[in-house]
Amino acid sequence: MNRLPALLFALGCALPIQGQVSVQAQAQAPPSEAPYTAAPAGTQGVIVRFQANLEAPAIQRLLGPSFQVGPRLYKALNLYLVFAPADEPSEALCAQLELRPEVIYAQQDHPIVERQTSPNDPSFSQMYGLSNTGQSGGTADADIDAPEAWDLGTGSQDFVIAIVDGGAQTDHPDLLPNRWSNAAEVSGVNGVDDDGNGYVDDKYGWDAYSNDGTIPSSSHGTHVAGTAGARGNNSLGVVGVNWNTRLMYVAGSSGTTSTVLLAYGYVRDQKALWLSSGGTQGANVVVTNSSFGVDNANCQSGSYPAWNDAYDDMGSVGILSCAATANNTTNIDVVGDVPTACSSPYILSVTATNRNDARTFSAYGQTTIDLAAPGDSILSTLPTNTYGTLSGTSMATPHVTGAVAFLHSLAPPAFQALRAQNPGQAALDIKAMLLDNVDPIASLATQTVSGGRLNLFAAAQAMLSLDGLGAVNFCGAFTNSTGLPGAIEASGDADVTLNNLSLRATQLPAFQFCYFLASQGQDLVAFAGGSQGILCVGGGQPIGRLSAQVQSSGALGEVQIQVDLTHIPINPDYAVMAGETWNFQGWYRDVNPANTSNFTDGVSVLFH
Numbered sequence: 261m262n263r264l265p266a267l268l269f270a271l272g273c274a275l276p277i278q279g280q281v282s283v284q285a286q287a288q289a290p291p292s293e294a295p296y297t298a299a300p301a302g303t304q305g306v307i308v309r310f311q312a313n314l315e316a317p318a319i320q321r322l323l324g325p326s327f328q329v330g331p332r333l334y335k336a337l338n339l340y341l342v343f344a345p346a347d348e349p350s351e352a353l354c355a356q357l358e359l360r361p362e363v364i365y366a367q368q369d370h371p372i373v374e375r376q377t378s379p380n381d382p383s384f385s386q387m388y389g390l391s392n393t394g395q396s397g398g399t400a401d402a403d404i405d406a407p408e409a410w411d412l413g414t415g416s417q418d419f420v421i422a423i424v425d426g427g428a429q430t431d432h433p434d435l436l437p438n439r440w441s442n443a444a445e446v447s448g449v450n451g452v453d454d455d456g457n458g459y460v461d462d463k464y465g466w467d468a469y470s471n472d473g474t475i476p477s478s479s480h481g482t483h484v485a486g487t488a489g490a491r492g493n494n495s496l497g498v499v500g501v502n503w504n505t506r507l508m509y510v511a512g513s514s515g516t517t518s519t520v521l522l523a524y525g526y527v528r529d530q531k532a533l534w535l536s537s538g539g540t541q542g543a544n545v546v547v548t549n550s551s552f553g554v555d556n557a558n559c560q561s562g563s564y565p566a567w568n569d570a571y572d573d574m575g576s577v578g579i580l581s582c583a584a585t586a587n588n589t590t591n592i593d594v595v596g597d598v599p600t601a602c603s604s605p606y607i608l609s610v611t612a613t614n615r616n617d618a619r620t621f622s623a624y625g626q627t628t629i630d631l632a633a634p635g636d637s638i639l640s641t642l643p644t645n646t647y648g649t650l651s652g653t654s655m656a657t658p659h660v661t662g663a664v665a666f667l668h669s670l671a672p673p674a675f676q677a678l679r680a681q682n683p684g685q686a687a688l689d690i691k692a693m694l695l696d697n698v699d700p701i702a703s704l705a706t707q708t709v710s711g712g713r714l715n716l717f718a719a720a721q722a723m724l725s726l727d728g729l730g731a732v733n734f735c736g737a738f739t740n741s742t743g744l745p746g747a748i749e750a751s752g753d754a755d756v757t758l759n760n761l762s763l764r765a766t767q768l769p770a771f772q773f774c775y776f777l778a779s780q781g782q783d784l785v786a787f788a789g790g791s792q793g794i795l796c797v798g799g800g801q802p803i804g805r806l807s808a809q810v811q812s813s814g815a816l817g818e819v820q821i822q823v824d825l826t827h828i829p830i831n832p833d834y835a836v837m838a839g840e841t842w843n844f845q846g847w848y849r850d851v852n853p854a855n856t857s858n859f860t861d862g863v864s865v866l867f868h
C-alpha cells in the first residue's frame with residue numbers, strides 16, 4: 261500500500277515545472293487519490309481546476325508549501341480540493357490562484373445544504389407530520405417527508421379533493437385560496453341550477469344533509485381540509501400536503517348510509533361531467549376523504565352492497581377514496597369495518613401513528629388497513645379563522661388524501677396519457693405508488709397491508725420515475741416451482757417512433773425456456789392442460805409470439821428481449837400505432853414436477 265504514493269511522487273518530480281505535462285507520464289500510473297477530508301484546522305478549502313493531465317504531486321510542487329493539495333474531486337475536469345491558509349480572504353485567494361498558468365479557475369468551497377422547500381407559514385414548525393425535527397418529544401423524521409417532496413412540486417389547482425365531512429368553514433383564510441367553486445353557480449342566479457348539473461346552487465360543493473348547496477360549518481371538516489390542502493407559503497397559519505389544490509366540500513358524513521351515498525353521488529356526478537365535457541364542466545375530483553363508518557360491520561356480508569358499489573363506481577372514473585379506520589385498537593381483519601374493510605380496490609384505508617411512529621389509539625389489520633399516517637396531535641385549520649390540534653384517524657387520512665392529489669399533480673406525460681385513457685387504472689397505480697413507498701415500521705409489518713407509514717417524497721419519486729413508458733402490470737402471477745411468481749417488466753419509451761421497448765421476465769426457474777406474447781386484448785383465463793398461472797393476453801384479439809424461445813439465466817431466471825414494434829408477429833406482421841394499447845406476457849416452461857406451461861403477470865403499455 262505504501263508503494264503507490266512513493267511511485268507517484270517520483271513521477272511527479274519528473275514532470276516539467278510549468279505544467280506542460282507529458283501524456284506518457286500519466287499513462288504509467290494512476291493519479292494519486294487522496295481520501296476526501298474536510299479542511300484541516302487552520303486551513304480553508306478551495307476548489308481548483310488545473311490544466312488537464314496535471315496530477316497531485318506536480319500540483320503540490322507548483323503551488324509550494326503554503327498550499328496543501330487535497331483529493332481530486334472530479335476527474336474529467338481535473339478539479340482538486342486545495343487547502344490554503346485560513347486567514348487569507350477566500351476571494352483574494354482564488355484570484356491569486358487564477359493568475360497561475362496551471363490553474364484554469366479557482367472557487368470557494370461554498371457550504372451547501374440539502375435542499376428542502378420549507379413554506380413560510382408560521383405554524384409549519386409545529387407540523388411534525390409533515391416534517392418531524394424531534395419537536396415536542398418526537399422522533400426526528402417520523403414524518404411524511406413533505407419538504408423533500410415540495411422540492412418536486414407543491415400541488416396543482418387542476419385537481420380536486422372532495423372533503424366528505426360534516427361541512428367546513430369554506431372561507432377560512434387559509435382554505436379560501438384553495439376552494440373549489442362552480443363558476444356558473446357562483447355568478448348565477450340563486451334558486452336556479454345554472455350549470456344544469458342537477459344540483460341547484462352547488463357553488464362550493466353539496467350538502468347531503470339538507471340536499472342543497474349551502475355548506476354548514478364543521479370543526480372536523482375544517483381541520484381535515486387544512487391537512488390535505490391549506491394554502492402553503494402564504495405567510496399564514498398552517499400548510500397542507502398540497503400548497504395548491506382545489507377543495508370541494510360535501511357535507512354528509514353522519515346519520516345514515518343514504519346521506520353518505522348522496523354525498524358520494526354528487527362527487528361522482530361532477531367527475532363524470534368533467535370527463536364527458538372535456539373539462540369544461542363539473543370537477544376533476546381525484547380523491548375523496550371520508551372519516552366515518554360503521555364499526556364492527558362486515559362489508560362483504562351482503563348487508564352493505566351499496567358501499568363497495570359506490571367506491572368501485574367512483575374508482576372507474578378515477579376517484580380514489582381515502583377512509584379513516586376506527587379509533588380503537590381492534591383488529592379490523594377480525595371485527596370488520598365499513599368502509600375500511602370493504603373490498604373495493606379503490607379504497608385507501610388509513611390508521612394513525614403519532615410523532616414517534618407508534619400506533620396507540622387506532623385500529624389495524626394486515627389485510628384490510630392499507631397504511632398509517634400521522635394522526636396524533638395534528639395542527640390544522642379550525643372554524644372562525646382559527647387553528648388547533650386534533651387527534652384521530654380522521655387527522656391521519658387527509659395526509660393520504662392530499663398525497664393522492666399531489667401525485668396527480670406530478671404526473672409525467674406517460675401517466676397523463678394513461679389517466680386520460682383509463683382513469684380507473686391510473687387511480688389504482690397511484691394507490692400502488694403510495695403503498696409501495698411507505699416508510700416501513702416494524703410494528704406495522706403485520707398490522708397494515710403496506711407495513712408502514714406514508715412517505716410523500718418516496719411516492720412522488722415513484723411517480724416521477726415513470727419513464728416514457730408508463731407500463732402498468734395487471735393480472736397477477738402464480739407462484740411457480742421456485743416459490744416465486746414470474747414477473748414481467750417493460751422499459752423504454754412509449755413513443756412508437758422511438759421503438760425501444762424492452763421486456764424482461766424475472767423470477768422464472770433457472771434455465772427454463774420462455775417466450776413473450778403480445779396482444780391488443782387482455783384475457784384472464786386459467787390456461788388449460790394442468791398448467792400453472794393465467795393467460796393474461798388475448799381476450800378475443802390475436803396473440804403474437806414475439807421471440808423464439810430464449811433460455812432464462814441466473815438463479816432467479818431472467819430473460820430479456822428487445823421488441824421490434826414495427827413487426828409484431830400477428831399474421832401478417834403488424835406495426836404498432838400511436839394510441840394503441842398492447843399487452844405483453846411471458847410464457848415459460850416450469851418443471852413442477854413434469855413440464856407444464858406457466859406465465860408471468862401481464863404488462864400493458866399505451867403507445868403514443
Ligand SMILES: [Ca+2]
Nearest residue numbers: 392401403405
Ligand atoms: Ca423527514
Ligand SMILES: [Ca+2]
Nearest residue numbers: 453459460462
Ligand atoms: Ca348546479
Ligand SMILES: [Ca+2]
Nearest residue numbers: 448449452461
Ligand atoms: Ca344557482
Ligand SMILES: [Ca+2]
Nearest residue numbers: 381491496498
Ligand atoms: Ca397557510
